[in-house]
Amino acid sequence: MLSKFQNHLKTNLYFLKGKKLLLAVSGGIDSMVLVNLCHQLNLDFAVAHCNFQLRGEESNEDEAFVKSYAANLQVPIFIEQFDTKAFAEQQKLSIQVVARNLRYEWFYTLLANHNFDYILTAHHLDDSLETFLINFTRGSGIEGLMGIPEQNDKIVRPLLVFSRNDIEVFAQDNKVEWRQDSSNATDKYWRNKLRHDVIPILKELNPSLLASFENTVLHLKQTQSLADDAVNRLYQTVVNEEEHHTVIDLKKLLQHTNYKAYLYQWLQPYGFSDWTAVYDLLEAQSGKQVLSESHILLKNRKVLLLFPKQTKISEELYWIAKDQTDVKVPLKMNFCNVSDISNQMSNVIFVDEALLQFPLTLRRWQEGDVFQPSGMTGKKKLSKFFKDEKYSLWDKANAWLLCSDNKIVWIVGKRADERFKATANTTKILKINFEA
Structure with a gap:
């Protein structure tokens, strides 16, 4: 021996x-x-x-x-x-x-x-x-x-x-x-x-049980190797790894009859064990989720989103000084004064600087948050806005708010607040750009 x-x-x-x-x-x-x-x-x-x-x-x-x-x-x-x-x-x-x-x-x-x-x-x-x-x-x-x-x-x-x-x-x-x-x-x-x-x-x-078992293990390892090759190839076409989460395209996945086997191989390393719940998620309504010890698997329309559990997310707070022109964390944004309003796009807003109270803050949304959506006269709860816009749990958890004195100026990249909008009477227009 x-x-x-x-x-x-x-x-x-x-x-x-x-x-x-x-x-x-x-x-x-x-x-x-x-x-x-x-x-x-x-x-x-x-x-x-x-x-x-x-x-x-x-x-x-x-x-x-x-x-x-x-x-x-x-x-x-x-x-x-x-x-x-x-x-x-x-x-x-x-x-x-x-x-x-x-x-x-x-x-x-x-x-x-x-x-x-x-x-x-x-x-x-x-x-x-x-x-x-x-x-x-x-x-x-x-x-x-x-x-x-x-x-x-x-x-x-x-x-x-x-x-x-x-x-x-x-x-x-x-x-x-x-x-x-x-x-x-x-x-x-x-x-x-x-x-x-x-x-x-x-x-x-079978007196040769252990020898037979060793042969079985050898065959299974070879089969696993073949399966790994197939799993890795399909992963490249079905799964997209973003910076903070992973996206599984259900339309592409469901083209394969053995889609459950692929899901098992992709998700098992993240601690998921209730496979019935995982597989049911594919036919569930948007917003349904399955949890493991460390991750969340979320159905979001035609995709599954996989992301780590986040803690104390509402406590994240970042300050933006009055003369600051660039922000790199947690988002890439830039601020500059302009003479007129142009380039009306979702990633750009024009606000009346005189209405802002500095320092501005970037934070996550909280229960009870309200704002006045651009183009509207009344206020609306953010939770209602998210529901109307069909935000998934992932979308809500990762939404950033630009605030002035805790009043929402912008749901960044989505909707500005009417109260801070630059008008024809604005003397100092501040252009805020979000680099998606």
């Missing part, structure tokens, strides 16, 4: 050569074998151990064991204790999810603070098969059916080419010590049920 491990690093994980590595070590047989392999190859590594305090004294004994083992090898060790149950109750998540989040957040902190290059975990081929079966029973795309990836960002899993039996044989031959996790014997967790009850039957039916 040592020779195969060394060859695997040299051939497939060559980027690890000479790097500073952080090994995730629980004290179980898998991670202890990983430590032993890395030590025999004289790799530059340190050990990180998480004590989740879920098994009482047994957890503390695991910590002491790993600490002692690292000391004997004279390798650096980092230990962190977590009140995992308290975190799970607070966040209303399962123990397993919380433990995983805590573990990897801490690992990445260590990586940043101590200049490690990669995090190595001891997942092996049987773990990958279990993940495949879990995702299969839950329903999954190709990604979930490829088991555990060998690399995610800075996380590398160099033992995925080895079976649990390979690891056990190596541990026995090399007299590797490890700690037995009592929770692995219970069928409380889904993964353990598969490990103890389902996979043994599958191996009985």
